[in-house]
Amino acid sequence: MRRTEFRALNLRALWQGLMRDGGSGDRIVPPTGFTAQLTLFSAGAMAFLAVFALALSLATGRLADRWAGELAGSVTVRVSASSAEQDARTQAAMQVLSTTPGAGQPRLLPPDEVAGLLTPWFGPDMPVDALPVPALIDLPIAGDDFDAEGLRLRLEAEAPGAVLDDHTEWRRPLVTAANRLRMLGVVSLLLIAAASASMITLAAKAALAANGQVIRVLRLIGARDITIATAFVRRFTKRAAVGATVGTLFGMAGIALLPGMDAAGGFLTGLGFQGWGWLLPLLIPVVAAAVGFLATRWAALKMLGAVR
């Protein structure tokens, strides 16, 4: 079929034919049996996978934002000195931090909180007091005029032994990893859509080839391409939508039944959907129907072009 004839197709008529239920339009094509089950199954399986890819993409997106936000919202100052000088240098550093533009109220982490930070590494019974642990000061960033480099220079001059850590080294790989995971989720969704389109196209082509004689008869008695194509398009679009709906519901149930991850240390907190995010997977059957519509329409019109 020539390209111009593709463009000349009446999309409005195609849509109306697609939405009209039952009737002779459906009956002009014989039941396609096994390919119908295959289309339903593959659409369902792909939708199921798409739910998880979407959940992964959303969760890693939130994770990246949270890590970036939490780590960028404060800096840590580490004060190392001999035990005799520790308090004096800590107070000097606190003094510098209190007068730093754009910084909030500095907070010296109490010994038990420092011990808590070290517990994952040394175990619960480690006598932290016996270790030369530096004092840790948490400094929230309160304004845009905060100058980490300027503060670093001031600490060097006014509070020797105090080292500023703005979390850049931590933050960059974590956020990069989370963003790449999010990208992988998006790529997975695109691959699932492409694979679905391929499978539906193959199934539609098989059905079209099996019904070559039917198509030939329909053309001979005056059926237009759009009429014949619509019979196949309607059938495969419905199958893709129904299969994807079932797969999506199963996928959403699987996500909803995931155990709560808060108790696992927070690393996986937020995996799945939250709030209005639960509505997003419901778009998957719509997208699957659109993919089925376009893939079958393309296959049908391409084949019809070879039948006079």
Place this chain on the structure above:
Amino acid sequence: MRLIEMRDVGFGYHGGAELLSNMTLTLQPGMFHFLTGPSGSGKTTLLRLCYADLLPTSGQMTAFGDDVRQLTRDGISDLRRRVGVVHQDTQFLDHLPVAENVALPLSVSGQAVDMAALRDLLGWVGLSQHARAMPPSLSGGERQRAALARAVILSPDLVLADEPTGNLDWDMSVRLMQLLIELNKSGKTVLVATHDLNLIRATKAQVAARVLRIANATLQLAGADL
């Protein structure tokens, strides 16, 4: 108005030698034509040219005033709605009952099926009792009559029949020809391809029919022997 007009039309399959050449033919409303000639002479090919299933490789040809080479795919569909065809191999959709097969041209052209008119049509071809039968269960004669009913359900201007009596006994052949004669008397143009000369003679006794013969790839008016 000329339904079909061919001027010096030639046709060869796949760019090969011309099976038909220099054919000039005009089909006008209300005429009855026979097309005869030996097997393989090109009778079916000529009919296929008439419903744009094939395109001429040379010459000029119009259908209902339109150059067949310029027809779009939708234009070809529209042409086929004005030309009813009884195919040699009576092509049906075997998954649909006879009544639905007969009504198929209405369905695919988006027209409502008038059940009373459909019943009348099936009665006219003697298939009232077979409305719900599936095509594979019909006899050869029944299939041909069902094909004729399907060919005329859109009330076409031109009816083409390709060897419609090829597999039928004499009585059934005469019965089918009677239906075609009735159609012609109602104003339809009829073109029947057949090599059965006895059938042509029997039909000519009832209707003024022109007999065309394909010989040596050209179209000729048959002689007084017919």
